[in-house]
Amino acid sequence: MADLSTNIAGIKSPNPFWLASAPPTNSGYQVQRAFEAGWGGAVWKTLGDPILNVSSRFAAVSFNGQKVAGFNNIELITDRPLEVNLKEIYETKKKYPNHAIIASLMVEPKQEKWHEIVKKVEEVGVDGLELNFGCPHGMAERGMGAASGQVPALVEQQTYWVKEVAKTPVIVKLTPNITDITATAEAAVNGGADAISMINTINSLAGVDIETWNTIPHVGGKGAHGGYCGPAVKPIALNMVGECARNSRIDVPISGIGGISNWQDAVEFMLMGSTSVQVCTAAMHHGFRIVEDMIDGLNHYLDRKGIASVNEIIGKSVPKYSDWGDLDLNYQIVAHINNDVCINCNKCHIACEDTSHQCIEMLTGTDGKPYLQVREEDCVGCNLCSIVCPVDGAIDMIEKPNELQPMTWNERQEAIANISYVANSTAK
Amino acid sequence: MSEHIEYMKEKTSIDVLLNNGYTIKSITENLSGAFVEFERITGSKIHSETLHILTADARKYFSVHLINRK
Ligand SMILES: Cc1cc2nc3c(=O)[nH]c(=O)nc-3n(C[C@H](O)[C@H](O)[C@H](O)COP(=O)(O)O)c2cc1C
Numbered sequence: 001m002a003d004l005s006t007n008i009a010g011i012k013s014p015n016p017f018w019l020a021s022a023p024p025t026n027s028g029y030q031v032q033r034a035f036e037a038g039w040g041g042a043v044w045k046t047l048g049d050p051i052l053n054v055s056s057r058f059a060a061v062s063f064n065g066q067k068v069a070g071f072n073n074i075e076l077i078t079d080r081p082l083e084v085n086l087k088e089i090y091e092t093k094k095k096y097p098n099h100a101i102i103a104s105l106m107v108e109p110k111q112e113k114w115h116e117i118v119k120k121v122e123e124v125g126v127d128g129l130e131l132n133f134g135c136p137h138g139m140a141e142r143g144m145g146a147a148s149g150q151v152p153a154l155v156e157q158q159t160y161w162v163k164e165v166a167k168t169p170v171i172v173k174l175t176p177n178i179t180d181i182t183a184t185a186e187a188a189v190n191g192g193a194d195a196i197s198m199i200n201t202i203n204s205l206a207g208v209d210i211e212t213w214n215t216i217p218h219v220g221g222k223g224a225h226g227g228y229c230g231p232a233v234k235p236i237a238l239n240m241v242g243e244c245a246r247n248s249r250i251d252v253p254i255s256g257i258g259g260i261s262n263w264q265d266a267v268e269f270m271l272m273g274s275t276s277v278q279v280c281t282a283a284m285h286h287g288f289r290i291v292e293d294m295i296d297g298l299n300h301y302l303d304r305k306g307i308a309s310v311n312e313i314i315g316k317s318v319p320k321y322s323d324w325g326d327l328d329l330n331y332q333i334v335a336h337i338n339n340d341v342c343i344n345c346n347k348c349h350i351a352c353e354d355t356s357h358q359c360i361e362m363l364t365g366t367d368g369k370p371y372l373q374v375r376e377e378d379c380v381g382c383n384l385c386s387i388v389c390p391v392d393g394a395i396d397m398i399e400k401p402n403e404l405q406p407m408t409w410n411e412r413q414e415a416i417a418n419i420s421y422v423a424n425s426t427a428k
Numbered sequence: 429m430s431e432h433i434e435y436m437k438e439k440t441s442i443d444v445l446l447n448n449g450y451t452i453k454s455i456t457e458n459l460s461g462a463f464v465e466f467e468r469i470t471g472s473k474i475h476s477e478t479l480h481i482l483t484a485d486a487r488k489y490f491s492v493h494l495i496n497r498k
């Protein structure tokens with residue numbers, strides 16, 4: 001069995017699976033239940049001045065029978081007084097000393113407010129702090145959460161204030177509601193963050209009821225934008241983690257969050273640079289015990305790969321994540337239809353004919369039976385046919401040797417710029 | 429016409445010039461594609477030919493040639 005123990009910026013946990021700050025970590029009862037189930041750490045529901053919530057606060061987007069493909073909420077931070085939370089954190093930490101408890105914090109962007117809350121939570125023995133600069137609704141209207149997290153200078157300043165007094169590692173949780181997350185990640189690093197985590201939820205409206213014309217969810221006929229999370233946001237989160245991980249100026253560990261539902265998702269985030277992963281929606285959908293499969297799956301994966309410690313996979317895909325201009329323009333793949341598996345539904349033909357490069361032909365064999373065939377020389381290898389194909393193994397995308405050597409866009413433009421330069425200098 | 433056939437025609441016209449001693453003198457790329465100016469110097473005479481390249485694959489093809497020329 002592989003070693004799953006994790007250390008992110010000095011915060012140690014028996015495995016990399018943490019519950020994200022959200023309803024699953026509302027109370028001591030829940031966090032203790034989670035640790036019993038096997039979670040390695042928990043980021044406590046964000047602490048701050050206790051808020052008031054509305055009723056009817058969650059909504060989910062189901063897609064083609066898949067329940068909770070995306071999840072939307074308009075819930076705010078904790079509605080319980082700080083002392084109540086601190087008492088439960090203290091008791092939980094005492095019972096589970098080897099599990100990580102991280103206090104998520106959100107206060108107004110004032111130095112004395114940050115100093116006050118940091119000192120109070122550290123007194124009860126938390127392992128680290130996570131600054132919530134991400135909550136996209138409600139709190140943002142009051143200048144906190146995403147409103148702070150979208151302004152690099154405020155991220156840096158507030159991180160700095162926290163670091164002035166913090167004795168435990170400080171994780172800065174970033175909002176995805178920004179064009180370039182590396183700008184705020186860098187600001188966090190400049191402010192002294194020991195680690196960053198991402199993503200918080202994405203601005204969203206889950207839907208509109210076409211009969212009543214109400215928003216989904218609605219609060220007595222009125223709605224407000226919420227935060228989106230769950231499986232649908234995973235690709236967005238994974239890219240943001242990757243962009244930060246490959247940026248040399250962001251030289252702190254990352255805790256990856258966003259749509260992680262199983263051990264495979266967790267491995268993807270770790271390969272892309274996450275040291276630990278945090279989960280919210282999947283736990284809300286299926287309960288704490290999903291962590292059992294996550295731990296087993298990760299263990300088997302590492303054993304199968306002959307890897308002794310989970311730490312060895314962190315960031316292994318980062319060097320493979322690059323800019324478009326560095327990709328090989330002459331790398332070629334083409335679609336190959338396996339006619340013995342294909343059910344002749346023609347979805348690939350329609351997709352290619354209507355929306356791609358018109359290179360899948362519907363032919364009739366000598367036995368009179370229809371079959372599909374790719375005209376390889378016209379196939380650009382876009383993958384669309386294999387994406388829409390309903391049958392596993394019916395379409396393979398295979399590498400096709402190219403007589404042309406590898407060439408990136410950047411290399412090409414450099415070569416063109418060079419001849420222009422030569423031409424210009426000869427002209428002089 | 430198939431994109432591939434189009435490419436093969438453009439590739440052939442590039443090859444013909446290259447095989448006849450022409451070299452790429454300049455490349456101008458704009459909304460209409462690429463205009464590749466070829467040149468051959470024989471004695472004091474300069475022969476110049478310009479190809480208007482339309483297909484993406486042919487634009488890759490002459491670029492590789494350009495890189496290899498270095
Ligand atoms: C109902 C709900 C409440 C949340 N509350 C908080 C919060 O108080 N603090 C915080 O930092 N993130 C909060 N989040 C965001 C999650 O911690 C997490 O960043 C996000 O849900 C993405 O992870 P997921 O796709 O696994 O759900 C909340 C999410 C949900 C669904």
